[in-house]
Amino acid sequence: MGGKAKRSIELDNRYGAHNYAPLPVVLERGRGVYVWDVEGRRYFDMLSAYSALNQGHCHPAIAAAARAQLGRLTLTSRAFHNALMGPFLKKICELTGQPKALPMNSGAEAVETAIKAMRLWGYRRKGIAPNQAEIIVARGNFHGRTTTIVGFSSDPDSYENFGPATPGFISVNYGSIESLEEAINERTCGVLLEPIQGEAGVRIPPEGYLKKVRELCSSREVLFCADEIQTGLGRTGKMFCLDHEGVQADLILLGKALSGGFYPISAVAGREEVLGLFTPGTHGSTFGGNPLACAIGLAALDVIVRERLPRRAAALGAYFLEGLRALDDPRLLEVRGKGLLLALEFKQPIAKPFCKALAANGLLAKDTHQTTVRLAPPLVITKPQIDAALEIVRRSLSC
Secondary structure (H helix, E strand, O other): OOHHHHHHHHHHHHHOOOOOOOOOOOEEEEEEOEEEEOOOOEEEEOOHHHHOOOOOEOOHHHHHHHHHHHOOOOOOOOOOOOOOHHHHHHHHHHHHOOOEEEEEOOHHHHHHHHHHHHHHHHHHHHOOOOOOOEEEEEOOOOOOOOHHHHOOOOOHHHHOOOOOOOOOEEEEOOOOHHHHHHHOOOOEEEEEEOOOEOOOOOEOOOOOHHHHHHHHHHHOOOEEEEEOOOOOOOOOOOOOHHHHHOOOOOEEEEOHHHHOOOOOOEEEEEOHHHHOOOOOOOOOOOOOOOHHHHHHHHHHHHHHHHOOHHHHHHHHHHHHHHHHHOOOOOOEEEEEEEOOEEEEEEOOOOHHHHHHHHHHOOEEOEEEOOOEEEEOOOOOOOHHHHHHHHHHHHHHHOO
16 A cells, blocks of 8 residues: 555544444545555445445536536525526425425435424324324334434444334334334334345345235325435336336435435435425525535436336346355355446355455455445446446455
8 A cells, every 4th residue: 555545544534533334445536346445456446335326426418517616606595586496396206206306415314304294194184182193114124324213223333322212113023024014003104214225234025025014004094205316316227126016105215326426415215295395494405406506416316217127127136236246255145236236245254355355456345244245336337347337246256
């Protein structure tokens, strides 16, 4: 490691809170599926900033939209209209098939917005007694890091020493419709689920599970909220992961790739009878829906549609998965994935050392829960690039 990289890491460690444990790589440039460190070494990016970079690093069309808007108008607050928010919300609604959308900034803010919306609907429409509404979540979930959200996490690293937990959340087994059905009662206002649990290690539910969740929520008068912040916008081979089962949620949460990796943007799209319950003063955000965000978001969505990134993810994800499953290593427990959201699960807790070996060979990936490595490249990746990445994985397994 050169002096420039060492100096950057030293400053980070000295002045930054140690809430992350990044690999010892200092990046300064990116394009498409590649990033370069301060010493000029090139790497495959197989994390894509947790799917925020579905369109690839520094996509020129999104960069052009951002530059143009930076010279015109960046922020107005929601005290006034801006010329781009209406078209941006229209685009979100057209893609999701929902009549309403509410823009925010981070993914966690979208989740918090949905929690408020489900509770509001529970009190105003379902008639739940004041302060008694419950939301059902799945064990193994990752929806963000606010104090409310970590309170219903099942990961000790997320919730320990941050209590007391916010009441009103019931945890069930992910993928079990029986567990969900048993938990629903007259106080239940919503069910909040990831269609695939990414942070938990790309845990894919049984086929038909999401459709059964939809049917159960409809029959029991409960809202179904799908957190598609990581799985949405093409990542799993469809525009939304729910599309694999032809399911429409009452609320759908977007983020990450909504920004193309340029700027924090998130949104909640949903039914009129849910989002329509918000009135002035009940919810807001200074930066949510600002002109810069809308310009970037419009361009980011246009790239996904124009370049048919969901279709690419389906075809190339199947190709990548086949290559990974052909790996012959007795330490591997399972290789799984949908679209270009893939995972290698090991029998032993060797995921972090394996990620270090990958980085040494020119590929950046992220371990989770000690045994699993996620591989989620930008959706603009090509077959030759996948072949090169597979060779790096093979070489790293032999280290």
